[in-house]
Amino acid sequence: MPFTYEYERPSLTVDCVVFGLDETDLKVILIERGVPPFQGKWALPGGFVKPSEPLEEAARRELQEETGIEQAFLEQLFTFGDKDRDPRGWTVTVAYYALVKLSDHRIQATTDASDAKWFPVAAIPALAFDHEKIFRVALERLRGKVRYQPIGFELLPEKFTLTQLQKLYETILRQDLDKRNFRKKILSMGLLLDTNETQQDVAHRAARLYRFDRHRYEELRQKGFNFEV
Amino acid sequence: MPFTYEYERPSLTVDCVVFGLDETDLKVILIERGVPPFQGKWALPGGFVKPSEPLEEAARRELQEETGIEQAFLEQLFTFGDKDRDPRGWTVTVAYYALVKLSDHRIQATTDASDAKWFPVAAIPALAFDHEKIFRVALERLRGKVRYQPIGFELLPEKFTLTQLQKLYETILRQDLDKRNFRKKILSMGLLLDTNETQQDVAHRAARLYRFDRHRYEELRQKGFNFEV
DNA sequence: TCAAAAGTGTTAACCATACACCCATGC
DNA sequence: GCATGGGTGTATGGTTAACACTTTTGA
Numbered sequence: 372m373p374f375t376y377e378y379e380r381p382s383l384t385v386d387c388v389v390f391g392l393d394e395t396d397l398k399v400i401l402i403e404r405g406v407p408p409f410q411g412k413w414a415l416p417g418g419f420v421k422p423s424e425p426l427e428e429a430a431r432r433e434l435q436e437e438t439g440i441e442q443a444f445l446e447q448l449f450t451f452g453d454k455d456r457d458p459r460g461w462t463v464t465v466a467y468y469a470l471v472k473l474s475d476h477r478i479q480a481t482t483d484a485s486d487a488k489w490f491p492v493a494a495i496p497a498l499a500f501d502h503e504k505i506f507r508v509a510l511e512r513l514r515g516k517v518r519y520q521p522i523g524f525e526l527l528p529e530k531f532t533l534t535q536l537q538k539l540y541e542t543i544l545r546q547d548l549d550k551r552n553f554r555k556k557i558l559s560m561g562l563l564l565d566t567n568e569t570q571q572d573v574a575h576r577a578a579r580l581y582r583f584d585r586h587r588y589e590e591l592r593q594k595g596f597n598f599e600v
Numbered sequence: 601m602p603f604t605y606e607y608e609r610p611s612l613t614v615d616c617v618v619f620g621l622d623e624t625d626l627k628v629i630l631i632e633r634g635v636p637p638f639q640g641k642w643a644l645p646g647g648f649v650k651p652s653e654p655l656e657e658a659a660r661r662e663l664q665e666e667t668g669i670e671q672a673f674l675e676q677l678f679t680f681g682d683k684d685r686d687p688r689g690w691t692v693t694v695a696y697y698a699l700v701k702l703s704d705h706r707i708q709a710t711t712d713a714s715d716a717k718w719f720p721v722a723a724i725p726a727l728a729f730d731h732e733k734i735f736r737v738a739l740e741r742l743r744g745k746v747r748y749q750p751i752g753f754e755l756l757p758e759k760f761t762l763t764q765l766q767k768l769y770e771t772i773l774r775q776d777l778d779k780r781n782f783r784k785k786i787l788s789m790g791l792l793l794d795t796n797e798t799q800q801d802v803a804h805r806a807a808r809l810y811r812f813d814r815h816r817y818e819e820l821r822q823k824g825f826n827f828e829v
Numbered sequence: 830t831c832a833a834a835a836g837t838g839t840t841a842a843c844c845a846t847a848c849a850c851c852c853a854t855g856c
Numbered sequence: 857g858c859a860t861g862g863g864t865g866t867a868t869g870g871t872t873a874a875c876a877c878t879t880t881t882g883a
Contacts, residue, residue: 379651380609383681383692422608423683423690450679450694452612452655461652463612463692465679519748534835551837552873575833576880763862780864781846804860805853836879844871852863 381452382462385430386417386502388448388509389440391473392526396491397542398473399506401498402437403486408458409499415506416487417464430467438487443469444525449508456501464500468509470525517543521562521598524583530566532578533557540600560598562588610681611691614659615646615731617677617738618669620702621755625720626771627702628735630727631666632715637687638728644735645716646693659696667716672698673754677738685730693729697738699754746772750791750827753812759795761807762786769829789827791817 389400401413416437420429427445434440445467452463473489490496492510495503517523523539524531537553557563564584569577588598618629630642645666649658656674663669674696681692702718719725721739724732746752752768753760766782786792793813798806817827 374606374608375604376609377603378611378648379603380605381612381649381651382607383610383612419607420610420681422610425683426679426681426692447678449676450655452649452694454652454654463655463694465681465692532835549873549875550835551875554836555838556872572882573834574882576835576882578835761862778847779862780848783863784865785845801855802861803855805855805862807862830883832883833881834879835881837877838875840874842871842873844869846869847867848865850864852861854860854862856857856859 379461382457382460383420384417384462384464385420385426385433385467386415386464386505387430387434387445387467387469388415388506389434389438389443389469389471390492390509390513390526391471391489392539392542393473393489395542396493398489398491399495400438400440400487400489401496403488404499405486412499413488413490413496414499415466415502420465426465427467430465430469434469440469440471442475443471444522445469448505448512451501451505453501464505466505466509468512470513470522472526472528474528514543517600519597519599521583521588523600530568530580530582532570532580534578536581544600556600560591562591562598608690611686611689612649613646613691613693614649614655614662614696615644615693615734616659616663616674616696616698617644617735618663618667618672618698618700619721619738619742619755620700620718621768621771622702622718624771625722627718627720628724629667629669629716629718630725632717633728634715641728642717642719642725643728644695644731649694655694656696659694659698663698669698669700671704672700673751674698677734677741680730680734682730693734695734695738697741699742699751701755701757703757743772746829748826748828750812750817752829759797759809759811761799761809763807765810773829785829789820791820791827 391398391400400416402416404410404412404414416433418433418437420426427447430445434443448466448468450463450465456462495506497503498506517540523536523543526539527535533554536557537548537550541548562584563581566580566582568580570580571577620627620629629645631645633639633641633643645662647662647666649655656676659674663672677695677697679692679694685691724735726732727735746769752765752772755768756764762783765786766777766779770776791813792810795809795811797809799809800806
């Protein structure tokens with residue numbers, strides 16, 4: 372037992388709320404715990420921060436180790452330190468939320484890490500620790516932020532149709548949007564690059580594929596432009 | 601040395617960026633450090649979290665102990681855990697930002713805690729640890745949030761004039777606003793209660809005093825209303 | 830030829846902006 | 857009576873919201 376301190380210190384963990392989007396649902400990835408406490412229960416991916424490890428790096432590492440996810444938009448969410456959140460004692464967790472392109476990660480997450488599974492946000496099981504609370508805070512943050520920051524694109528493939536984008540907002544915000552007005556607004560921002568490609572293998576008229584222009588967004592943002600859906 | 605652990609653990613601290621507003625400036629309170637490290641340097645008020653102490657409670661306690669401030673709007677800002685932020689070793693800090701009514705606190709902070717002083721945000725001295733970074737993040741957060749959440753009122757006395765409110769936004773956002781348009785917009789939200797009182801002892805026509813109607817704001821917010829200046 | 834989704838314009842209501850003068854008060 | 861800030865209205869342009877049909881494609 373080599374680590375001795377004059378004052379009591381907390382354990383430090385990171386936890387990640389990873390969102391993905393498929394054709395019908397907004398989903399979150401959960402891990403079935405193999406060890407106590409809460410053995411057999413579902414939990415957010417996460418774990419202990421290594422000594423002097425940057426927090427975001429720890430979050431990325433745990434994500435990789437537990438779900439196989441390597442590329443993700445990741446942002447700090449909130450730090451939870453309440454007394455009884457971990458039965459093992461004083462444990463503080465820095466929570467992150469992540470947005471991934473489900474099209475890329477769907478397979479990995481259910482094969483490499485066989486105990487990881489995607490759940491629709493409307494059907495989350497009982498979770499270990501205070502992870503339900505963390506999940507709720509993350510969902511609230513996502514719903515609030517997606518409106519006025521262009522983070523929704525992180526949930527779509529590189530190339531996407533306007534209908535996919537519209538459905539994304541409809542799913543996350545739980546409200547229908549008018550197709551014509553949505554297209555007008557989005558296109559008028561000048562943030563989408565037309566790839567001049569179209570969908571393949573669809574049983575109807577193929578839609579144009581667009582790409583989000585990050586570089587242009589940065590330019591506009593610096594000039595005071597505010598993204599808003 | 602009674603606390604021994606199998607794995608290395610970080611020290612845990614809280615730090616507070618406390619904003620106040622006077623006639624001319626947005627200000628932040630700083631503490632002159634009396635002990636190493638960074639003895640003699642200015643720093644954000646803050647200190648070690650006690651075992652199992654809720655994080656927000658720790659922030660409020662440190663604020664009280666170091667500045668005498670007891671009533672403040674307090675919100676978690678960000679958690680900083682980079683390797684070299686504290687020369688004593690691995691130290692993670694949960695940063696908060698606070699908004700106080702300077703009219704109430706101006707005296708306390710410069711008497712009770714004689715080493716606490718208010719600095720205009722445009723003239724912050726070199727700070728201890730990574731506190732400059734924390735301060736910048738806090739200022740950015742305040743500027744972003746004040747536009748679309750009614751937190752500005754936390755910086756004003758209970759009863760305030762429309763001109764005071766307008767000046768608040770002009771100071772924080774660093775841009776001038778049109779008086780007539782500002783009044784129209786603010787009053788049309790229906791969030792201000794006319795106290796039917798007026799300023800006293802002013803050498804010109806006395807302005808009406810208003811009060812922010814928190815209750816009404818909650819009602820409207822639940823119906824989907826979005827505050828925006 | 831049918832089904833399924835893509836794509837497209839106009840109008841009316843509302844909201845944001847720009848802008849200048851009179852009013853009340855204390856000194 | 858003058859200096860200081862308080863308080864007020866209108867017109868214009870731009871933005872948002874409501875709304876329905878035609879086009880393309882593959883099966």
